Amino acid sequence: MEKTVNQKAWFLVLPVFLLVAFSAVIPLMTVVNYSVQDTFGDNAFFWAGLEWFEEMLSSDRLWSALGRQVIFSATILVIEVPLGIIIALNMPKKGGWSSFCLVMIALPLLIPWNVVGTIWQLFSRMDIGLLGSALLAMGVEVNPGKDPVAAWVLVVVMDVWHWTSLVALLCYAGLQSIPQAYYQAARIDQASRWSVFRYIELPKMGGVLLIAILLRFMDSFMIYTEPFVLTGGGPGSATTFLSIDLVKMAVGQFDLGPAAAFSIMYFLVILLVCWVFYTVMTTLDKQEER
Amino acid sequence: MAKITLSNLAHSYISTPSQESHFALKEMNHVWQDGGAYALLGASGCGKTTLLNVISGLIRPSQGRVLFGERDVTNAPTAERNIAQVFQFPVVYDTMTVRENLAFPLRNRGMDAAYIAARVDKIAQMIGMEANLARKARGLTADAKQKISLGRGMVREDVNAILFDEPLTVIDPHMKWELRTQLKQLHRQFGHTMIYVTHDQTEALTCADKVVVMHEGRVVQMGTPQDLFERPEHTFVGYFIGSPGMNLMPARIEGNVAHVAGARVALSGFYGALQGQVQIGIRPEFVSLGDGRTGGLPARIRRIEDVGRHRILRAETPAGEISAILSETAPPLAGMTHLTFDPARISVFADDWRQSPSGSAVGKAA
Numbered sequence: 273m274e275k276t277v278n279q280k281a282w283f284l285v286l287p288v289f290l291l292v293a294f295s296a297v298i299p300l301m302t303v304v305n306y307s308v309q310d311t312f313g314d315n316a317f318f319w320a321g322l323e324w325f326e327e328m329l330s331s332d333r334l335w336s337a338l339g340r341q342v343i344f345s346a347t348i349l350v351i352e353v354p355l356g357i358i359i360a361l362n363m364p365k366k367g368g369w370s371s372f373c374l375v376m377i378a379l380p381l382l383i384p385w386n387v388v389g390t391i392w393q394l395f396s397r398m399d400i401g402l403l404g405s406a407l408l409a410m411g412v413e414v415n416p417g418k419d420p421v422a423a424w425v426l427v428v429v430m431d432v433w434h435w436t437s438l439v440a441l442l443c444y445a446g447l448q449s450i451p452q453a454y455y456q457a458a459r460i461d462q463a464s465r466w467s468v469f470r471y472i473e474l475p476k477m478g479g480v481l482l483i484a485i486l487l488r489f490m491d492s493f494m495i496y497t498e499p500f501v502l503t504g505g506g507p508g509s510a511t512t513f514l515s516i517d518l519v520k521m522a523v524g525q526f527d528l529g530p531a532a533a534f535s536i537m538y539f540l541v542i543l544l545v546c547w548v549f550y551t552v553m554t555t556l557d558k559q560e561e562r
Numbered sequence: 563m564a565k566i567t568l569s570n571l572a573h574s575y576i577s578t579p580s581q582e583s584h585f586a587l588k589e590m591n592h593v594w595q596d597g598g599a600y601a602l603l604g605a606s607g608c609g610k611t612t613l614l615n616v617i618s619g620l621i622r623p624s625q626g627r628v629l630f631g632e633r634d635v636t637n638a639p640t641a642e643r644n645i646a647q648v649f650q651f652p653v654v655y656d657t658m659t660v661r662e663n664l665a666f667p668l669r670n671r672g673m674d675a676a677y678i679a680a681r682v683d684k685i686a687q688m689i690g691m692e693a694n695l696a697r698k699a700r701g702l703t704a705d706a707k708q709k710i711s712l713g714r715g716m717v718r719e720d721v722n723a724i725l726f727d728e729p730l731t732v733i734d735p736h737m738k739w740e741l742r743t744q745l746k747q748l749h750r751q752f753g754h755t756m757i758y759v760t761h762d763q764t765e766a767l768t769c770a771d772k773v774v775v776m777h778e779g780r781v782v783q784m785g786t787p788q789d790l791f792e793r794p795e796h797t798f799v800g801y802f803i804g805s806p807g808m809n810l811m812p813a814r815i816e817g818n819v820a821h822v823a824g825a826r827v828a829l830s831g832f833y834g835a836l837q838g839q840v841q842i843g844i845r846p847e848f849v850s851l852g853d854g855r856t857g858g859l860p861a862r863i864r865r866i867e868d869v870g871r872h873r874i875l876r877a878e879t880p881a882g883e884i885s886a887i888l889s890e891t892a893p894p895l896a897g898m899t900h901l902t903f904d905p906a907r908i909s910v911f912a913d914d915w916r917q918s919p920s921g922s923a924v925g926k927a928a
Contacts, residue, residue, distance in 0.1 A: 301746040325819050457653040461641040461714065471655040471666075 300539075307532035324533035334534060336509070337517040338541075344513060345492040348431045352488055353481070355432065356439025361473070363444055374444075377437045385434075389501025391417040396502075416503050420510035423503045427511050430498055435488060442484040446477035478556070486549045493542060514538055564631035564722050566594040566617060566755065571626035573612055579624065584766055586612045588779045589626070594723075596631075597753040599746070601760060601770035610759045614839070617757065618647045630722050647725040649713040651732060652707030656700040663699050664713050671716040671718075685713045688744060693805070705733045712741065716748060725753040730765065735807055742769055763803055775799045791845070792907075794849050797914045800843045806874060808843040810880040815910060818919075823880035825859045830905040831919020838913035846874065849886035850908035851898040858900035859884070866895075877901060 310320040328334050359377070364370040383391070396414055398404040404414050416423040450472065458468045496515035499505065505512035505520070512520070518538065522531035573587040582588065587609045587842050594600060602610045615621040617628060619640040628638045635643050646667075655663050664682045673681075686692045689709040695701070699710060708729065715724055726745075730738045746769060749756050760766050766773050767787040774784045775798065782796035783789070794800040794808065801807030813827070814818040820827040820842050827842065861877040861884065875886045875895075884901055910917045 274599075291809075451651065451653075453649040453651060453653050456615075456618075456640075456647070457649060457714075459620065460618065460645065460647045461667040462641045464670070467670070471657060475657045561572070 303532045303535050305532075306528045307536055310529050320529060323488060324529045325537070328530055328533045328537065331530075333509075333517065334537075337512055337514050340510075340512065341493060341514045343425070344428070344431075344495070345430055345489055347437070348492050349485060349488055351428070351432050352436045352439050353485060355436050356484065357443050357481075359436065359440040359467070360443035360447055360477075363440070365448070374441070376438055380434050380437050381441075383434070385497035386501050387431060390496040392498075393502050394537050396426055416507070418507055420507055423507060423511050427499045427502060430502060431492065431495070434498065435477075435491070439484045439488060442480045443477050446480040447473060450476045481558070482549070482553055486546075489545065490542065491548075493545070563634075563899060564755075565596040566723060567627075567629040568592045568594075568617075569627045569629065571616065571623050571628065573616055573623045573625075574619060585624075586779055587616070587623070589760075590781050592774075592781060592784065594757065596732040597755055598772060599749050599756045599758070599770045601758045601766035602776060603760060603763060603766040603773055603802070604776035606761060608776045610761075610776055611727055612779075613776070614647070614727055614757065614759050617723070618645045618725050619643050620647075635893045639694060644718075644722050645725060646715040646721045646723075648711050648727065648729040649732060650728040650888050652704055652711045653705045654699040654702075654710050656698070658699055659695065660686070660697055660699055660702075660710060661842050662694040663710050664695075664717055667714055667718055681717055681719075685717050687746070688716070689713045689741075695860060705737055708732050709741070712745075719752065721754060723757060726756070726758045728760055729758075730760075736814060738765075745769065763805070767803075770895045773800065773803075777802075779910065793916065794843070794909060795916045797841060797843060800845075800909065800911075804845055804847075806846055806885040808845050809849065809884045810841045810843045810911070811879075811884075813840055813842045813881075813910075815842075820908070820910070826857060827859070827903055827908070828905045829908055829910065829919070833910055833917060834910040834920050836910070836917060841911045841914075843909040843911060844903045844907060846885040846887045849884060849903040850902050850904075851875075851886070851888075851895065852902045856900075856902060858902040861901045863898070 307324055308320055308322070309317040310323070311317045363373050363377075380388075395403045396416060398408045398414060407414050411512045413419075414422050414426070416426050454472050454476075455468065458472060463471070494515055495513055495531060496519065499511050500516055500519075503511045505516040509517075518531060518534055521527050521534060569591055570589055571587065571591070572585050572589040574585045576584045579585055602613065604610050612621060616623045619635065619638060619642075624635065627634055629635065630643065655666065655763075658666065661682055664685055665678045668678045668681060680697070683692070686695055689712060690704070692710060692715070694706070699707065702710070712729060715726070716861070730741060733741060742765065745756070745758075748754075750900070757771050760769075771786065772784060773787055773790055775782050775790065775796075777796065777798040783794065783799045785793075785795075790799055790803045794803065797808070797810055800810060811822050813822045814827070815821075815833045815836055818829045818832045821831055822842065829842075852859070859879050859881060861879045864876045864878050864883070866888075867874040867876070873888045875888055877886065878885050879901065886901065910919075
């Protein structure tokens with residue numbers, strides 16, 4: 273079929289272009305603008321070039337926040353992904369119980385971040401919190417305000433509590449899509465429970481699992497509210513992750529230049545990881561087609 | 563290998579069945595001979611797959627027993643029954659190579675590596691996949707995958723039976739022929755009991771020594787293709803087997819004469835008083851045309867279908883539409899107003915079940 277050339281069609285793209293420019297590109301450019309300038313107040317800005325970037329790249333503060341961030345994301349992935357799979361495997365597949373379980377499992381996902389932070393803040397208190405006082409009664413002192421280990425454990429457990437459901441639900445959906453004949457064939461082939469998991473369930477869950485990992489990685493890498501409410505990034509800077517640090521810098525200290533440079537690098541890291549995931553996913557798809 | 567006995571077997575998917583219609587499988591008693599090739603034929607939803615799954619142990623029957631040889635396996639799990647089953651849609655282990663797929667049932671049973679390799683090669687050759695053994699199963703086409711499923715079903719030599727659940731549904735027509743022939747050859751070679759579920763009568767009739775026709779959860783007839791054609795036990799067998807199926811007409815029987823919509827149709831035997839809804843059935847192969855001088859059922863010819871080797875005539879009669887197969891040598895159609903039936907080929911049914919004559923008409927009618 274001949275394609276009709278009509279340059280006026282470009283106008284149809286205009287609304288989207290304007291919307292994206294207004295909501296994303298221009299705000300981002302403002303950040304870029306700040307990242308290459310300095311000010312001494314009075315709304316007077318000077319060209320600073322890549323100074324802020326150099327400063328940020330050589331700052332221990334940023335590198336240690338990034339280190340904590342990576343450890344945190346890795347920890348929660350290592351816990352949440354296998355745990356989510358185990359929960360999904362053990363959920364009832366049909367009947368009234370399955371609906372009940374689905375609702376129960378979805379509940380934590382419906383709670384707003386700051387409320388989750390508050391719940392765990394209260395929960396872990398040794399004077400009035402159920403968890404804190406119960407552990408105290410057993411002789412374990414939980415003091416996230418003083419003890420960095422306790423603060424870390426609490427933040428990780430809170431994230432697991434809040435988000436394992438997401439992994440479990442996605443895996444459950446993946447499992448539900450496996451036709452019954454696969455399990456029957458496996459029984460006839462005398463496959464062990466492990467083989468069924470390894471050769472039927474895991475490959476069929478692969479796609480959703482990758483999405484679950486991506487979502488959990490991105491979310492945990494950008495986590496702000498929950499640890500901010502629970503520990504405030506402390507004690508010291510023990511649980512100060514990238515976002516918390518960024519907000520401290522931009523809003524607390526009003527260091528707009530460094531914060532902008534920080535933001536851009538943060539953004540680039542996330543973009544890079546997304547790209548890696550995207551590439552991995554598409555190559556896997558291609559393999560499937562071959 | 564063993565003969566399979568189904569004793570008082572019935573199954574319902576409802577936990578407390580209270581009436582007959584709750585049963586997907588109505589009570590049945592059957593013996594499947596060791597080494598036989600059976601085709602389980604019936605329309606969709608008639609219970610074929612349920613019966614197959616009861617035999618393979620994927621479903622525990624609500625009542626009755628399943629015996630392999632003399633051993634009661636009703637409660638034995640699938641693995642213990644040592645059965646192979648091939649499903650309607652290909653089931654392959656995506657992440658394994660073709661070779662690993664074929665070897666999987668053997669490896670799970672702890673066979674030694676040399677035996678597995680030899681066996682896998684043999685099966686691969688049989689299903690025509692030697693060239694693809696090292697490939698991942700994931701990217702293969704549906705019919706290649708189904709061939710792997712078939713191969714996995716046949717890879718074990720010591721199985722009690724191989725069950726096929728409409729295995730050729732997704733296979734290309736030309737490949738169907740080839741695989742069907744191979745299955746048959748295989749059956750002759752190894753003598754496994756083979757149960758083959760299908761809704762395609764050609765497949766059933768070519769594949770099996772004995773065809774088991776199921777209808778509404780019941781086995782209505784178990785017999786050779788010839789039995790099914792010549793002496794259908796049930797009206798369902800009559801119209802399900804054959805192309806077109808048997809013509810069925812409501813009738814009133816008096817001795818050796820059937821009254822069909824006012825016309826007299828001669829029968830080859832005497833029938834006593836029949837209870838219920840009485841029908842006579844005649845295969846289109848044994849319907850011929852006449853001009854009315856020799857009697858018969860008045861008919862108006864609606865259309866003729868040329869299907870190559872013969873022509874199928876569809877005629878409107880007071881007793882409903884009747885099909886007839888016209889041979890090459892059939893007389894011209896002009897002036898033909900009646901249909902006549904070969905008395906020896908007429909079946910009589912009461913409430914859908916075949917009735918046998920109480921005495922022969924030959925000699926008495928004269």
